[in-house]
Amino acid sequence: MANPEFKEDLDVLDKLSVCLYRLGISLFSIGCLLAAALSYEGITLASVTSPFDQWIFWMLLTSTVLSAANIHVYDKTVRTVVMWSGWLALLLVVTGFPTWVSLGFCFVVFSGIALKESFCFRVPGLKLIPVLLVIAVLCTALNKLPVLVALYTTVGGIMGFLSFKKWQMPLHFDIGLKANYQI
Template sequence: MNYTEKLMANPEHKEHLDGLDKISVVSYRSGITLFALSLLVLFSAELLCVLEVDISPVLREWSLNLIAISAALSAANIHVYNKKVRAIIAWSSWLGLALFIVLPTKEWLYIGFMFITFSGIALKESYCFKVKGLNLVPLLLILSVLVMWMKEPAILAALSGLGGFIYAVLAIEKWKMPLHFDIGNKASYEI
C-alpha cells in the first residue's frame, strides 16, 4: 500500500455500506456542493459590492453562513484513512466554526480555518479526479483569505468565482460516482 492509499478511500474496493455510511457520503458530497455554491454566492456578493449594489452585504452574509454549514457537513464526514491527516482537515473547520461564533467580525480568520478543510479536500480529491485546477484550489483559498483581510472585493470576486467553478465541477463528478467510492476499505481506517 503506497502513501496515498494509506490516506484516503480506495475506490476499487467495493465495501458494503450500511445506512450510516450512506448518510455520511451524501453529507460529505452535499458539503462539497454547498461549498461550491457558497463560493459562487460570494463571487456575486463581491462583484455587486464593486458595482455598489445595495444587496451585496446580504449576499455576503449568506455566503459566509453557507460556507460554515458546508464546512460542518464536510468536516464531520471526511473519509481519509490516516487519522492525523483526517484530524487536521476536520478540526480546522471545527476551530473555524468556534471562531465564527465567538469572533463573528473576524471573517478572514474563521473562513481561513474553514478553507484549510476545503484545501485538504481539494488535494484529497485531486488524487481521484483529473478536474482541471483542483490542485490550484488551496492557493485560491489562501489568497482569498488574504484578500478578505485586505478588503479587496474585486480580487475576492475573481478568486471565489474561480474556486467556486472548480469546486462545482468536482461536485458534479462526485455525484456521478457510486457511494462506495468515498468509503473505500473500512478496515483501513485508523481509529
C-alpha cells in the same frame, strides 16, 4: 484514500456520511459563486452586515462543517487536521472573531479536501485550490474586491465540477476499505 475497485458493504450511516460530505462540497461551490457575486457588488465577507452576507457566510460555514465532519481519509492525522479546522472555524464565529479568520479555517478544510480529491480525480485546477483560497483570505482581509471576484469564481467553478463528478460516483467509492482506516 478510497479504493474504487473494492466494494464495501455500506450501512445507513456510511451512506449518510458520504451524502453529507458531497452536499458540503456542493454547498461550498455555490457559496463561493455567491461570494463572487457579493464581491462584484462591492461587499466582502470581511464584515458580515446584511442578511444576504450572513446567509452566504453561514452557507460556507455549514458546508465546511458538513464536509469536515464526514470526510473519509485513511490517515488519522490528516483526517484530524481537516475535521478540527472545520470545528475551529465554527468556534471562532461563535466567540466573535472576525469573519475572515473563520473563513481561513473553512478554507483549510476545503484545501485539504481539494488535495485529497486530486489524488482520485483529474479535475483541472484542483491542486490550485489551496493557493487560491490562501490568496482569497488575504484579499478578504485587505478588501481587494476585483481579485476576490476572480478567486471565488474560479474556486466555485472547480469545486462545482468536482461536486458534479462526485455525485455521479457510487457511494462506496468514497469509503473504500473500512479496515484501512486508522482509528
